Amino acid sequence: MGWSAVVEPFIYTLGALCIDNSKLIAIDAAKIRDLMDEDCDLGYKVMKAIAKIISSRLSHTRIILVGERGLSQLTEY
Numbered sequence: 001m002g003w004s005a006v007v008e009p010f011i012y013t014l015g016a017l018c019i020d021n022s023k024l025i026a027i028d029a030a031k032i033r034d035l036m037d038e039d040c041d042l043g044y045k046v047m048k049a050i051a052k053i054i055s056s057r058l059s060h061t062r063i064i065l066v067g068e069r070g071l072s073q074l075t076e077y
Contacts, residue, residue, distance in 0.1 A: 005027075006033055
């Protein structure tokens, strides 16, 4: 999910590469934002899913940082 399409400032920071044959679904970012504004239930569900994605990515980043820098450097503060 390209969550940057629905979270301001709407700037993509990463890309992806598929190593297997894949199908892509492209959704117009402005239209999905309009739908989310019009249908609060839909907007809530989309943002809830995006929050899970961001949380997962932050957890993964934290694990990588601990591996690279060591837990002692991250807990000195």
